[in-house]
Amino acid sequence: MAETTTTAAAPRRMSKRLQSNLITYGIVVAFFVIMTALDAAGILTNSLAGQLVPICAYVCMAVSLNLVVGISGELSLGHAGFMSVGAFSGVVAFSVMGGIVGNGLLAYVLALIIAALIAAVAGFVIGIPVMRLRGDYLAIVTLAFGEIIKNILNNLYVGLDANGLHFSLTDAKSLGMQGGSLLINGPQGAAGITKMSTFAIGIVLVIVTVTVVLNLVNSRTGRAIMSVRDNRIAAESVGINVTKYRMIAFVVAAALAGAAGCFYAMGYSSIVPKKFDFNTSILVLVFVVLGGMGNVRGSIISAAVLTVLPEMLRAISDWRMLIYAVVLILVMIVSNNPTLHQFFEALKAKFRRPVKVGRAEKGGEADE
Numbered sequence: 001m002a003e004t005t006t007t008a009a010a011p012r013r014m015s016k017r018l019q020s021n022l023i024t025y026g027i028v029v030a031f032f033v034i035m036t037a038l039d040a041a042g043i044l045t046n047s048l049a050g051q052l053v054p055i056c057a058y059v060c061m062a063v064s065l066n067l068v069v070g071i072s073g074e075l076s077l078g079h080a081g082f083m084s085v086g087a088f089s090g091v092v093a094f095s096v097m098g099g100i101v102g103n104g105l106l107a108y109v110l111a112l113i114i115a116a117l118i119a120a121v122a123g124f125v126i127g128i129p130v131m132r133l134r135g136d137y138l139a140i141v142t143l144a145f146g147e148i149i150k151n152i153l154n155n156l157y158v159g160l161d162a163n164g165l166h167f168s169l170t171d172a173k174s175l176g177m178q179g180g181s182l183l184i185n186g187p188q189g190a191a192g193i194t195k196m197s198t199f200a201i202g203i204v205l206v207i208v209t210v211t212v213v214l215n216l217v218n219s220r221t222g223r224a225i226m227s228v229r230d231n232r233i234a235a236e237s238v239g240i241n242v243t244k245y246r247m248i249a250f251v252v253a254a255a256l257a258g259a260a261g262c263f264y265a266m267g268y269s270s271i272v273p274k275k276f277d278f279n280t281s282i283l284v285l286v287f288v289v290l291g292g293m294g295n296v297r298g299s300i301i302s303a304a305v306l307t308v309l310p311e312m313l314r315a316i317s318d319w320r321m322l323i324y325a326v327v328l329i330l331v332m333i334v335s336n337n338p339t340l341h342q343f344f345e346a347l348k349a350k351f352r353r354p355v356k357v358g359r360a361e362k363g364g365e366a367d368e
Contacts, residue, residue, distance in 0.1 A: 021214055024297045025207065031304065032203045047311055053267035055307045056202025057260045060209045062287035062299040064256035067213050069285065070294030071222070072249040073229030075139040077281050078126075078146025082119045082254040083261035084153055084276035090115035090262025091190045091271075092183050095160055098194075108196040112205075112262050119258020122149070123251045131246045146281055153273035158184040189272035190265070197267035205263055206300070209256050213296055216252060225249050290328065 035052060038044040061083060068076045093114040097107035126145050133141055157168040161180025168174040172182055184190050216222045224245045227235045236242055265271045287306060291298030306328075313323055 017218065020297075024210060024214070024300070027297065027300060028203060028206055028210065032199070035199065047314065048308065051308050051311050052199040053197050053202055054264065055304050056199065056206050057264035057267070058284065058287065058307050059206050059300050059303045060260035060263070061257055061284045062291065062303040063206075063209050063213055063296055064253040064260065065284050066288045066291070066294065066296060066299045067216070067249050067253045067256075069288050070292070070299075071213075071217055071229070072225050072246055074246065074250075075135070076142045076250075076253075077139050077278070077285070078142035078144070078149075079253070079257055079284055080276040080278070080280035081146035081149035082123060082257035083264070083280070084149055084273060085122050086115035086119045086258025086261030087265035087271055087276065088153060088156075088158075088184055088190060088273075089118040089258070091193055091265055092158055092160075092165070093262075094194065094196070094266065095181070095183055096165065099160075103194055105196075108201075108266065111266070112259050115262035116255040116259040119261070120251050120255035122258075123254025124247070126254075127247045127250045131243050131250060143278065143281075146278065150273050150277055153184075153189075153276075154187045156184055157182070157186055187273065189270060189274075191270040193266060193269055193271070195267060195269060197263050202263060205259060209260070210296060210300070212252065212256065216249075217296075221245065221248060286328070 035044065039049055061079065065076065065079045068074050068079075090111045094103075094107055094111035097110045097114075101107050101110070126142075130138060130141050130145070152169075155169050157170070157172050157175055159166040159172070159175040159177045159180055159182050161177045163178070166175040166177050166180075172185060175182075181192075217226075224235070224240050225248065227240060228242050228245055232242060261276070284303075287303040288299055290306070291300070291302035309327065316323070
């Protein structure tokens with residue numbers, strides 16, 4: 001009887017997971033179709049159309065941070081640091097690849113991959129000391145690393161000439177270039193960037209990010225990561241290497257943030273290190289918290305809505321940030337209200353189809 005019930009229940013669990021994933025992908029595709037249709041019809045304003053690339057970048061950031069904060073259960077306050085690493089390394093990689101394969105889509109895709117790899121390496125290096133910490137200590141150290149990365153970029157000068165790349169932490173004159181172009185100019189950041197990022201590429205990047213996170217969460221590695229989150233001592237007692245699985249979540253999140261940073265940077269003609277400061281890390285953390293810890297679909301929706309909301313309220317500039325703050329407070333109150341949770345669960349139960357008992361299960365009950 002027990003074996004029959006387990007066998008009958010397994011396909012239902014698998015189908016429920018598949019249905020949930022399809023809904024998540026459907027939301028992303030529906031958003032793309034609606035925005036494209038509105039833009040083609042001329043209904044979408046220029047300001048809102050300009051927000052489509054940042055929306056995709058912030059959605060990828062929120063989903064990747066949710067892997068650390070929601071799935072792994074660790075508080076990271078330096079996620080913008082990995083975004084900045086991906087942004088500036090992607091710009092440099094595109095310039096180098098442009099001289100090899102041309103300034104086209106291939107160079108752009110290679111730049112995204114290189115940015116993700118460099119951000120993953122940065123995540124691994126930072127994760128070696130960080131992943132041995134927990135709680136407030138981990139949050140403080142990740143915050144410090146985020147600020148360190150920003151300050152390094154503020155003092156970094158990179159140039160490209162016929163002899164290759166030149167690096168300096170002093171000034172542009174110390175590069176010793178013969179002609180060529182200055183790619184990163186310290187606190188002034190990178191200018192003259194070829195704008196390659198588009199809304200369509202952003203949707204593809206979002207789908208890739210969501211696919212990576214969902215596959216990781218639903219894998220054996222993901223179950224080990226969540227077991228560490230739920231009970232560290234119990235996980236260690238059954239032989240799970242806690243540091244290893246925390247590191248996996250941290251490095252994957254860093255790589256996805258690096259790709260998002262490259263995509264974000266190449267949607268503008270110039271970027272500066274100041275853009276990727278502590279406030280950006282907190283903004284992405286707000287997306288994760290409001291969308292629900294561990295809820296990938298919620299991170300997508302909250303990042304999209306909260307990115308475009310200030311722009312939609314620009315007509316009432318004197319009140320828009322106040323209204324934005326009120327919306328954040330109301331969302332937090334509603335999402336943490338147990339009475340409302342019970343109401344919505346009861347509402348969903350009314351529309352939920354009754355589970356049909358299979359013949360095998362009926363036969364097992366008859367034998368009893």
